Amino acid sequence: MTDNLSCILYGKNDIRLEQRSIPKAGPNQLLIRVKTVGICGSDVHFCLHGAIGNFIVKEPMVLGHESAGIVEAVGENVRGFSVGDRVAIEPGIPCRGCQHCKTGRYNLCPDERFFATPPTDGSLARYVTHDADFCFKLPENVSLEEGALCEPLSVAVHACRRAHLQIGQNVLVTGAGPIGFLCLLTAKAMGVSSVVVTDLDDGRLALAKKAGADHIVNVRGKSQDDLRREITSAFGGLMPDVSMECTGAQPCVETAITLTKSGGIVVLIGLGASRIEIPIIEASTREVDIRGIFRYANCYPTALQLIASGKLNLLRDLTTADYQLEDAVKAFERAQKADVIKVFIHC
CATH class of the missing domain: 3.40.50.720 (NAD(P)-binding Rossmann-like Domain)
Incomplete structure (x- = not known):
């Protein structure tokens, strides 16, 4: 594996596609071959303005946080996952030790690292690593696109x-x-x-x-x-x-x-x-x-159940557009037009 093409924001309206090294999974992590990433309004806002509130893009940052993919490697301490599993990726990693984390409201953790929120890189790349306890196996009847939609659905x-x-x-x-x-x-x-x-x-x-x-x-x-x-x-x-x-x-x-x-x-x-x-x-x-509300906490399992049970048919109800990673700039231009509800990039 040598190809880790990544979509990187350098500043206002400055998106570049570059190769980055493929990361290695830590003991408690998964290496994930990213398949599908949805473009969020926050991604577009960062692209247009270079910031959202106090979160300012000061260094080049990989975009994207609505993502799903396939497990490529499993860290030595990880249990319950195997190479080839399809997973939805919950994009935030809290500290796990503060009062908010210990009471289940980890979305309020002041030290949470969240994909594509400065200074944390996102998931719009061929490969990413992520803590296994914030990855969720997709049921057989849930597609990778629906797995990526678990992020906004959790909101x-x-x-x-x-x-x-x-x-x-x-x-x-x-x-x-x-x-x-x-x-x-x-x-x-x-x-x-x-x-x-x-x-x-x-x-x-x-x-x-x-x-x-x-x-x-x-x-x-x-x-x-x-x-x-x-x-x-x-x-x-x-x-x-x-x-x-x-x-x-x-x-x-x-x-x-x-x-x-x-x-x-x-x-x-x-x-x-x-x-x-x-x-x-x-x-x-x-x-x-x-x-x-701020993002979500403990919502990914419910979101997956809503989709798997058939109570929600997101790909039927939402208008979508699809692009390859190589055409990410065009995908962001399409997202700004707002003529469809969701733009997907396939990595």
Whole structure:
């Protein structure tokens, strides 16, 4: 093995394909021949801006974190994996020793190393090594593309858990991008009664409707009063029990807070400006709980079960585009067009 072609970000709009040495698996690691990587919005943001918040690309960094592949070598202390196993790769490695890790909320670990988050390299390469306890075998009926989708699906699973979704609830999803789609599908799989999806783009709303949204609402040019009337009408005159805000845009956050029923829950999933104006007094006096999420914890097994059981058919419901690693630059250009929900790169 000599070919470890890697997709490396040097700075704003500066993606290069270069050969790197093939890593060796440590005692507790797997060497994985990467097969499929999905492009995430964060990958595109790093490409366009060279940073996300305090995470700044200061040194060349391999992109990609939504990945699945085939085990090529097994570390000497690893049990339960064999060469040839197909695996989904959970891209974060926490410290395992802090209070957050010990209480099961390892996504909040301050020392977590996460693929394609400076200074940690990602997985958009022929080969990567990863700790075996954050790799998950794919059931026979789960494809490598679906294995890669376990990463964004885990975000949706975590968000739905934070929302405490229950059978029969009404749910508002603001934003019909990839995470909004997956929140829609996961909420439906959890037995909610009705889901309304909002967005600015009629094409994406049509896809959401096809994927199972009970109602869709284009928010372009509409006031908060207009949206209140249209969305509550879609719920049969009721306000949603839960709103899942997937855009990070201030007007959408305001919509989620003002339209959620008193005593309901708003989950903030999308990341926008670090400071925005929100109607916090209304949320307080109506006891609307506002909850954030950061990535996920202990969600990969559930995501895999949702796919393997047939409750979610992601490759049927999500529009996709496929590229080879050699065409990674074209793949990122396609992802910026946002004309499909997910762009895959095959390594």
